[in-house]
Amino acid sequence: MYTYESEGADFLAKAYAPGHITGFFQIHEHEDPHRKGSTGCGIVLNGGVTTEVKVGKSVEKTEIFLNGKSVKGRTTRTVADMMTDVPVRIKSWAEIPTGCGFGASGAGALGTAYALNRALSLNQTVKSLTEYAHVAEVVNCSGLGDIAAQSNGGVVIRLQPGGPEFGLVDRIPAPEARVFCIVLGEISTGSVLRDEAATGKINTAGKAAMSELLKKPTLENFMQQAKMFASKTGLMSSRAKDVIEAANATGGFASQAMLGDTVFAISPSCQEFPLYEALQEFGQVLEYGISTCLPKLMYD
Ligand SMILES: Nc1ncnc2c1ncn2[C@@H]1O[C@H](COP(=O)(O)OP(=O)(O)O)[C@@H](O)[C@H]1O
Numbered sequence: 001m002y003t004y005e006s007e008g009a010d011f012l013a014k015a016y017a018p019g020h021i022t023g024f025f026q027i028h029e030h031e032d033p034h035r036k037g038s039t040g041c042g043i044v045l046n047g048g049v050t051t052e053v054k055v056g057k058s059v060e061k062t063e064i065f066l067n068g069k070s071v072k073g074r075t076t077r078t079v080a081d082m083m084t085d086v087p088v089r090i091k092s093w094a095e096i097p098t099g100c101g102f103g104a105s106g107a108g109a110l111g112t113a114y115a116l117n118r119a120l121s122l123n124q125t126v127k128s129l130t131e132y133a134h135v136a137e138v139v140n141c142s143g144l145g146d147i148a149a150q151s152n153g154g155v156v157i158r159l160q161p162g163g164p165e166f167g168l169v170d171r172i173p174a175p176e177a178r179v180f181c182i183v184l185g186e187i188s189t190g191s192v193l194r195d196e197a198a199t200g201k202i203n204t205a206g207k208a209a210m211s212e213l214l215k216k217p218t219l220e221n222f223m224q225q226a227k228m229f230a231s232k233t234g235l236m237s238s239r240a241k242d243v244i245e246a247a248n249a250t251g252g253f254a255s256q257a258m259l260g261d262t263v264f265a266i267s268p269s270c271q272e273f274p275l276y277e278a279l280q281e282f283g284q285v286l287e288y289g290i291s292t293c294l295p296k297l298m299y300d
């Protein structure tokens with residue numbers, strides 16, 4: 001724990017962390033948040049969240065901003081509270097939608113941990129910064145497995161739940177592919193994770209999806225298992241169903257981003273244009289790539 005003692009200047013630091021779309025998952029409860037988490041599989045994106053922290057005499061209370069607006073930012077605040085006693089101004093800018101299944105809260109938490117470590121010279125390594133972000137996500141019910149994926153990159157299979165101390169991940173060897181997304185609306189991650197009927201279905205479907213994925217760990221099979229998972233859990237809106245069907249009609253793979261009312265779609269081989277055109281009928285198509293880029297500090 002760091003106590004601020006400097007007399008004058010403010011300290012600023014900035015960090016970036018990628019977004020992540022979960023295709024399917026299974027919840028693993030544990031009283032220790034370091035061990036609690038999810039298993040499952042998802043895609044780390046080349047779009048994410050940039051977070052700047054400021055500490056010093058000019059910062060009198062901890063405040064959190066998302067895309068220029070003051071927010072509660074409970075997960076981000078928990079990271080700050082775990083790392084320091086001093087007030088911090090935390091500003092995040094998201095190039096991914098928030099509350100729609102892109103792991104924005106996890107990306108903000110990771111960025112906050114990296115930037116605070118730098119601004120306050122806390123001398124922590126990546127493993128412990130990642131652990132702070134994971135614990136903050138779990139205790140606030142804003143995510144379970146995003147941090148494990150976002151801190152590894154690629155198409156991440158989460159084999160064992162938890163932060164870096166206990167979790168275990170692997171990856172699907174995936175080709176370069178565009179990930180197209182249509183955002184239809186938000187789903188509150190916390191409200192689904194606290195709903196026993198929903199979590200029961202998630203766990204049954206998530207276990208089956210993982211077992212099928214491991215028999216054939218390819219990007220195509222991941223997309224198929226994700227679609228099966230989404231329809232079995234009953235979390236899919238009728239509009240999302242329509243988008244998925246339209247994507248499938250072009251030969252593309254599509255499913256729902258967990259946990260959001262968002263469809264993500266990938267085209268096999270290089271037939272991306274017909275898929276893009278079909279998705280366009282439903283709204284603005286967001287376009288990302290699969291990223292192996294890890295969270296990082298940024299310099300101005
Ligand atoms: N980087 C961030 N900084 C602060 N608050 C955030 C950040 N990202 C998301 N939030 C807040 O978290 C809520 C959404 O969280 P959640 O449902 O877990 O969605 P997701 O993680 O998929 O974006 C939103 O109300 C948003 O205000």
Ligand SMILES: CC(C)(COP(=O)(O)O)[C@@H](O)C(=O)O
Nearest residue numbers: 022038101103143144145259
């Ligand atoms: C699906 C979710 C529980 C939440 O993801 P998001 O809504 O993007 O924060 C994720 O953390 C996971 O464990 O797979």
